[in-house]
Amino acid sequence: MRKLVIAALLAAPSLVMAWPWSQDMMNQPSIKPQEGQPYPMLKRSIPVQGIPTTVANRDEAKGLVNPTPATAESIDNGRTLFKIYCSACHGLTGKADSPVSPKIGAISLVDSYVQETLTPGWIWGTITFGSYVMPAYGVPKANAQSRGSNDLSVQERWDVVNYVRNGLVNDANQAM
Ligand code: HEC
Numbered sequence: 466m467r468k469l470v471i472a473a474l475l476a477a478p479s480l481v482m483a484w485p486w487s488q489d490m491m492n493q494p495s496i497k498p499q500e501g502q503p504y505p506m507l508k509r510s511i512p513v514q515g516i517p518t519t520v521a522n523r524d525e526a527k528g529l530v531n532p533t534p535a536t537a538e539s540i541d542n543g544r545t546l547f548k549i550y551c552s553a554c555h556g557l558t559g560k561a562d563s564p565v566s567p568k569i570g571a572i573s574l575v576d577s578y579v580q581e582t583l584t585p586g587w588i589w590g591t592i593t594f595g596s597y598v599m600p601a602y603g604v605p606k607a608n609a610q611s612r613g614s615n616d617l618s619v620q621e622r623w624d625v626v627n628y629v630r631n632g633l634v635n636d637a638n639q640a641m
Contacts, residue, residue, distance in 0.1 A: 518593055518603050518619060526590025533623040535631045543628025544636070546621055550602060558637040559629070569598055575634050585626050592622045 520526045533539050548557065551574075556562035559574035572579070579588065593603030601613030603622055617625070 520590070520593075523587060523590035523594050523596075526593060527584055527587045529586035529589060531585045531589070531623055531626060533620065533627060535627040539624045539627045540632045542621070543624035543626070544632055546617065546625050547628050547633070550617065551625070554599070558640050559633045560637055571599075574629055575637050580630065580634065585630060588626045588629060589622050592617065592625055 553563060554565050554571040555574050556566055561571050561573040595601030595613050602617040605613035605615045
């Protein structure tokens, strides 16, 4: 008798799936795999082909004319994106004053090198293709060193350029 009970207990797990309550969790209103139309993917949740960029590298981007006027709207959008994407390394003020800045050699973006010497196209190209240490935000695989996120659209990258050149210095001075 005892042996029978043990044998029955050992066999029990294989019967578990057959018990009426074993599918309780499955029978719920959620949509099951292959059931009905899938929900449309959220915009940009899967970048299948990436965001089109018409130049091949930073050198080609250097002479690009900024097609986006530096309106208050563009600068505001650029400011928001800068805080999200750039401040970790370049600092909220752009002065390379984040805790990470010295560790990776992020440069100040308020100095004349970025404010005057670099062309807007080059700054856009740096955001797009990355630099030596800096990651890419437009074409992540263009440069072996520049791992990036392919996160910013062409337009958003110009908004960031507009902010870097037309809002950052002002913001940094006010922050002092
Ligand atoms: C992960 C850190 C990191 C992030 C995030 C980052 N940068 Fe950089 N950036 C660097 C470093 C480090 C350098 C200097 C070394 C190099 O050129 O890679 C640099 C250099 C630059 C340069 C100068 C390029 C040159 O030709 O000398 C510009 C302009 C710039 N960054 C702008 C930005 C903007 C705008 C963003 C946000 C979209 C951003 N960076 C985000 C790390 C970063």
